[in-house]
Amino acid sequence: MQLYPGADLIQCEIGGRPLFLAVLREENEAMLLDCGTRSHADSDIPRQLRDLGLGDDSLTWLIITHPDGDHCGGLGEMKRRYPSVQTACGEADRALVESPDFLFSFRYDSYRENHEIFYDAATAAWLKSCSSASQAIWHRMAP
Numbered sequence: 001m002q003l004y005p006g007a008d009l010i011q012c013e014i015g016g017r018p019l020f021l022a023v024l025r026e027e028n029e030a031m032l033l034d035c036g037t038r039s040h041a042d043s044d045i046p047r048q049l050r051d052l053g054l055g056d057d058s059l060t061w062l063i064i065t066h067p068d069g070d071h072c073g074g075l076g077e078m079k080r081r082y083p084s085v086q087t088a089c090g091e092a093d094r095a096l097v098e099s100p101d102f103l104f105s106f107r108y109d110s111y112r113e114n115h116e117i118f119y120d121a122a123t124a125a126w127l128k129s130c131s132s133a134s135q136a137i138w139h140r141m142a143p
Contacts, residue, residue: 001020003022006024006025006026007022007023007024007025008022008023008025008052009021009022009023010022010023010032010044010045010048010049010089011044012036012040012044012045014036014037014040014070014130019036019070020039021033021034021035021036021040021045022034023049023060025052025054026056027092028054028055028058029058029060030049030052030054030058030059030061031059031060031061031062031063032045032059032061032062032063032078033063033065034063034064034071034072035062035064035071035072035073035074035075035077035078036070036071036074037069037070037073037074037129037130037131038073038074038077038131038132039074039130039131040073040074041073041074041077041078041081041132042077042081042138043060044111045074045078046081053115054105056081056082057082057084059082059085060084060085060086060128061085061087062075062078062082062085062086062087062088063087063088063089064087064088064089064093064097064137065089065121066090066093066094067096067097067103067105067107068132069100069103069108069127069130069131071076072096072097072103072131072142073090073100073130073131073132074131074132075087075097075098075132075135076099076132076134077101077132079135080132086138087135087137087138088137088138089137091118094137096139098122098134098135098136098137099134100128100131100132100133100134101134103131104127104128108124108127109124114116117127
């Protein structure tokens with residue numbers, strides 16, 4: 001969905017709710033803000049980038065805005081599909097963005113030990129399935 005020339009939204013869905021990922025582009029280069037989950041990075045993003053006329057080498061930057069699974073879970077898949085894409089996130093978020101296991105334990109399972117509050121096994125498995133493999137961030141942005 002075009003916002004204005006050079007700015008589009010990739011339309012995705014997660015759990016029955018919409019998820020929009022911004023693409024900024026100029027000529028044959030593009031920057032994507034966030035990458036959704038592993039399944040978004042596997043199908044929605046590549047298909048919609050092609051629909052915008054962008055080839056596999058057109059995606060030059062992927063900026064992760066924050067460490068939620070629906071914003072950074074597809075990072076490993078994106079790096080597999082677009083090996084030359086440069087990735088960046090805030091330094092304070094780096095460890096969470098790079099490691100799906102750390103993200104799950106720190107963000108989604110953090111109340112288990114002290115408060116005995118946690119997701120049931122099926123929900124935890126679904127949350128974990130949203131992320132692809134660990135992936136190092138190439139660049140960091142200062143806080």
